[in-house]
Amino acid sequence: MTMSQGINRAPRPSSLADVLEVVLDKGIVIDAYVRVAVVGIELLTIDARIVIASVDTYLRFAEAVNRLELQPSEQVGGLPGLMKEITEGGAKHTTKGALSGAKESAKDVLSSLTGDDDDDDEREAQPRRRAPARRGAARSRKPKGA
Amino acid sequence: MALHVYGVVGTDARVPKMRGVGAPGRPLKLVRAGALAALVSEVSDPEALTEQDAVRHLEVLSAMAARNTVLPMRFGTAAPDAQAVCTEVLEAAGPELLASLKALDGYVELRVHLDFDEELALREAASEHPELLGNRARTHGMDQRIRLGEAVASVLQEWITAAGDELLAPAIELSRSSIRLDSPAQHQIRWALLVARDRVPEVDQAVANARLRRGDVEIEYVGPLPVYNFSLDSTDDDGSGSRWGW
Numbered sequence: 001m002t003m004s005q006g007i008n009r010a011p012r013p014s015s016l017a018d019v020l021e022v023v024l025d026k027g028i029v030i031d032a033y034v035r036v037a038v039v040g041i042e043l044l045t046i047d048a049r050i051v052i053a054s055v056d057t058y059l060r061f062a063e064a065v066n067r068l069e070l071q072p073s074e075q076v077g078g079l080p081g082l083m084k085e086i087t088e089g090g091a092k093h094t095t096k097g098a099l100s101g102a103k104e105s106a107k108d109v110l111s112s113l114t115g116d117d118d119d120d121d122e123r124e125a126q127p128r129r130r131a132p133a134r135r136g137a138a139r140s141r142k143p144k145g146a
Numbered sequence: 147m148a149l150h151v152y153g154v155v156g157t158d159a160r161v162p163k164m165r166g167v168g169a170p171g172r173p174l175k176l177v178r179a180g181a182l183a184a185l186v187s188e189v190s191d192p193e194a195l196t197e198q199d200a201v202r203h204l205e206v207l208s209a210m211a212a213r214n215t216v217l218p219m220r221f222g223t224a225a226p227d228a229q230a231v232c233t234e235v236l237e238a239a240g241p242e243l244l245a246s247l248k249a250l251d252g253y254v255e256l257r258v259h260l261d262f263d264e265e266l267a268l269r270e271a272a273s274e275h276p277e278l279l280g281n282r283a284r285t286h287g288m289d290q291r292i293r294l295g296e297a298v299a300s301v302l303q304e305w306i307t308a309a310g311d312e313l314l315a316p317a318i319e320l321s322r323s324s325i326r327l328d329s330p331a332q333h334q335i336r337w338a339l340l341v342a343r344d345r346v347p348e349v350d351q352a353v354a355n356a357r358l359r360r361g362d363v364e365i366e367y368v369g370p371l372p373v374y375n376f377s378l379d380s381t382d383d384d385g386s387g388s389r390w391g392w
Contacts, residue, residue, distance in 0.1 A: 009350055009367045009368065010368050011209070011212075016201065018259070021330075022371065022374065023204050026220070028154065028218065059292065062291040062298065063291075068269060068279060
């Protein structure tokens with residue numbers, strides 16, 4: 001049975017890091033003693049992939065959640081169109097995947113829209129950034145046979 | 147010439163007309179032994195593998211998996227010649243390979259990667275945990291901020307995991323087995339699904355629906371892949387979800 005490829009589904013991940021994550025360290029391994037017939041190749045392109053939530057991350061989370069208070073939920077309900085702009089403006093100024101210590105908060109963006117903030121021109125839109133190719137908790141499962 | 151080995155299939159497998167790893171890549175071939183076959187292609191230097199070769203290796207396996215059950219070989223496996231492939235791969239592990247092929251017959255692996263907007267997720271998670279707000283005045287010290295951040299990180303993780311589970315519930319329901327994989331970052335969730343080949347269109351639909359339900363989550367949907375993350379034996383009804391290899 002053939003499987004048609006929708007636009008929905010791709011035959012492989014788009015990023016190299018993800019392709020490597022699929023193929024490296026997995027699959028059938030021939031036992032080490034058969035080395036004469038099979039050449040195994042060690043690829044050390046990706047190091048131990050343990051994500052450690054660093055203190056830096058925690059500090060940024062603390063700052064981010066404190067900034068949330070500057071935009072109480074009552075304001076969100078009142079002005080849907082304006083809030084949409086604010087949300088988009090906020091998103092433009094932060095780097096996705098890494099809560100930056102950016103000065104921009106919803107409040108700042110609101111100020112800029114109402115003309116209170118004169119520093120608008122200096123801000124650059126940050127491009128969306130994918131998280132670096134680091135893995136989650138260390139794998140505890142290992143293939144047998146090396 | 148040396149042979150790069152992609153994986154093991156049944157002897158009646160249909161091989162796509164594409165080139166293998168290397169520059170230039172050479173045509174794909176089957177080395178047969180009894181009911182089994184190994185998918186190979188000639189390479190001039192089996193040790194000079196590049197990242198592009200890794201990509202091509204997966205593309206080959208994906209094309210094979212669309213039509214055949216494939217047991218993937220560890221990337222980088224090569225043999226000096228066809229005889230070595232027969233003796234050291236197909237004959238050496240013949241019974242196990244056959245049993246695995248049989249158990250996985252008709253199944254493919256699909257991958258779904260969810261990428262949440264961290265800021266939006268944080269907003270939603272915090273709204274469900276109002277105790278995390280209102281701490282501004284009390285968190286001047288480094289210690290207090292770290293503890294607050296830790297609490298936030300934990301809440302965020304729970305929220306993202308639950309949101310991912312909910313988004314993918316229909317797709318998971320359609321799968322014989324599923325496993326949440328390690329992810330490179332907190333705002334990303336990765337699932338591997340073991341799906342019967344003829345149910346893939348339904349999973350396609352479930353993922354398409356998920357994309358519509360949450361426009362703020364980026365969904366990368368990949369497949370068909372050979373089965374990397376699941377092993378079944380013929381007596382196993384629900385899929386053990388353990389990793390492959392011996």
